[in-house]
Amino acid sequence: TGTYNRDVTYSFEILxxxxxxxxxxLGVTQKITYAWDVRASGGRYHLDYQxxxxxxxxxxxxxxxxxxxxxxxxxxxxTRIGLDFGHIGRTxxxxxxxxxxxxxxxLSVTYGVxxx
Numbered sequence: 001t002g003t004y005n006r007d008v009t010y011s012f013e014i015l016x017x018x019x020x021x022x023x024x025x026l027g028v029t030q031k032i033t034y035a036w037d038v039r040a041s042g043g044r045y046h047l048d049y050q051x052x053x054x055x056x057x058x059x060x061x062x063x064x065x066x067x068x069x070x071x072x073x074x075x076x077x078x079t080r081i082g083l084d085f086g087h088i089g090r091t092x093x094x095x096x097x098x099x100x101x102x103x104x105x106x107l108s109v110t111y112g113v114x115x116x
Contacts, residue, residue, distance in 0.1 A: 002026045003043075016049040016060060025066075035074045039084075042067035062098070064090040080110040 004024045011019050025043025032038060042065075049060040068086030075081060085105050092098030 001028075011049060013049065015052055017052060019047045019049040022046045022048070029072075037072045037074075038070070039072065039082075040067075040069045060093045062090060062092040062094070064088065068104075077114055078111055080108075082108040082110070084108065 002025065006020065006022045008018055009021050011017055023043060023045035025041055027039060027041030029037055029039040045064045045066075047062040047064075049062070051059065066086060066088040068084050070082050070084030072080050072082040083105070084107075085103070087101070087103055089101040090099060
């Protein structure tokens, strides 16, 4: 599956009160057995901050990347339990303190859609 989004979002910065966020992602899920599947996904995002006045020089642009892998187990016909591990990173032009790289893990339960 794939997604592409572009939207205006409000910022907490006083001189840059909003930004245009553009992001895309791709993901794939592969059934291993009748009940087990694995999935992988990745994507990038771009935050283009907009200044209040035209007199401000330059425009701030932050960029990020994220990717994850996971495994899922189907319980019954309508429930999937998943465990995912991922990495997310961001590079900011504002300050070195806005840059980050980190790992995340999550458990999900999907119910209501026939899983098989």
